[in-house]
Amino acid sequence: MKHIRSNLLALVAVSLVTAACAAPDGNTERSPQASGAPFGTAEDLRYAQALWQHLRQLRLVGKNAIHGTPYTGTHPHGAILDTLDAVIRVGHETGPVIVKRNYGGQGASKATVANTPERYLKAVTVMFKRPGYDPLNRDWFWVKYAADGSVLKNPEGMALVGRVAKGSTKGCIACHRTAPGDDLVFNHDRYAR
């Protein structure tokens, strides 16, 4: 009986691993419900909310946000973009933040976005460097917000917040690891060591 039970347990373990590996986007990470989830956890979501409040107070996001000059974007970030960098403090953590507004939709151009940004804003993607948060990936905390500050999800229903999607071949970290300067930042190497 004992033997059968341990076989059964092994079978369950194997099928759990298989299910995790078979995620349609090639994401080998476990679901957020599983313990040790790499991203999209309740803690990540709480942190994202606090971060949004800080960004709003500093006018980096939200209705009264400061605007940069829109530039033509590349996949996957959208047709027209506008990116601002600052150093901010969230709780006890101080570090650089990069806030990118992603604009798109019919009629989106540099001129139309400059005139009516709120009409075309599709998402706000943010990187915030938190000391000691993820040393292998330069300590970046990643989040993709909707225009209203809620956190967007990937097609598998996982919230795009935290160490997204560490260990996978897709997602924020995997793609940004190819950025020049080994700092996971494409637009410049200011934070490279």
Ligand code: HEC
């Ligand atoms: C398939 C590749 C790819 C993926 C996936 C990706 N990015 Fe990017 N990202 C880029 C490229 C290329 C740039 C630079 C060009 C630009 O400004 O769009 C960039 C720029 C950025 C910037 C401005 C800083 C910089 O690196 O220049 C931020 C912030 C950012 N991405 C956040 C995110 C977040 C958050 C996610 C995940 C939700 C993500 N990105 C997923 C390719 C990617």
